[in-house]
Amino acid sequence: MARKRKGRDISGWLVVDKPAGLTSTAVVNKVRWALDAKKAGHAGTLDPEATGVLAVALGEATKTVPYITDALKAYTFIVRLGQATNTDDAEGEVIASSDDRPDDETIKAALGAFIGDIMQVPPQFSAVKVDGERAYKKARDGEEMALAARPLWVEELLLVDRPDADHVVLEMTCGKGGYVRAIARDLGDALGCKAHVKSLRRIWSGPFQASDGITLDQVDALARTPELDAFLQPLEVGLEDLPEVRCLAESVAKLRNGNPASVIASGVEYGEEVWASFEGKAIAVGTYRGGEIQPSRVFVA
Structure with missing residues (x-):
């Protein structure tokens, strides 16, 4: 037990x-x-x-x-130009270097290729599973893997500062599953100067x-x-991206028991995922079906 x-x-x-x-x-x-x-x-x-x-x-x-x-979530990060590392950040070993230092306009022009729907190969040192084992564990053992590219939505990628020739400060807004380290790595390759992330900060998330x-x-x-x-x-707060519908008092117990129940909704489409509230408190998340919802998640009082 x-x-x-x-x-x-x-x-x-x-x-x-x-x-x-x-x-x-x-x-x-x-x-x-x-x-x-x-x-x-x-x-x-x-x-x-x-x-x-x-x-x-x-x-x-x-x-x-x-x-x-x-x-969506947003990051600000410093990219070190001129050096690639095996971890794609400052914690790793330098595996390639370059004396080239592109100017700001060249960097801004290159950022366009990383905006919108892109495909991104995760870093070798990442939590992606390969044959049932985390990639970073294989990488620590010196194994090099051919990791599959994954889709990522990048809403915005901006050059916000250039402290010196070796460093640029970027700000990115993106969807889930993205690796900022991979952005720095691929940007360095695109610019022909190599690069890695020196520091990273998530400034907001949802x-x-x-x-x-x-x-x-x-x-x-x-x-x-x-x-x-x-x-x-x-x-x-975690449900703010979903439309809210209001429960009738008699619907609360039904929903919490996982059963469909009547709700009051406005501007919600049939089949849309919504959350149901009663007196401002979340009761359930579910699918709206013309005047009622079928719960998929319920919240215990």
Whole structure:
């Protein structure tokens, strides 16, 4: 018989401004401990050396993680020109170099090829699975893999600063599944000068902003106190990209039991995915079918 996980039945989102040097999993574990939460997860992994928005879902909010993962997100990152590394970031070994340094106009012109629907080959050091094993584990053993290209939507990619000849600061807005390290690598190849990511920061992810994030030092200082609870955002924030329909009082129990029920909707199309609320609280996510929804996810009160 499985042991029941201890902790509070607490639900919501805690936006952490992740520091460099920690894995996303380590941050989630710290937050779970600090809030004494029974269940926690995150929406979108950040590399250990990356900083910025790591949205941690607690309790019932974990059911809304896919909607944050699917949402647009934005990064600002420094690209080091003239060097390619085996990890495509500053943590790796330099494997190729160049003395060429393109000017700003040449770089801006090259960015156009990375906007819109693109195909991207993940870095060798990535969490992509190859024959049932993570690519980074094979890469650490010196194995070179032919990883398949994956689709990525890039809404915007801008040159925002040029501190010196060796570095450019870029800002990118993209969909899910993208590797910023691969953008830097491929841009360096396109420019003929080689490149890698020197530093990376996620500035927003869906509805969550880095400026609203709490630091891990604050999490430590406020651990197991009501003051930390006050930083929680409601789980409904994770559903902002879905249309909202309102439940009738008699529909609440039906939906929570996984049964279709009547809702009040406006401007919602038949077959559209929606979330149902009652008195402002999320009851279920489901498919709208002309006056009622068929729930696919339900939220426990």
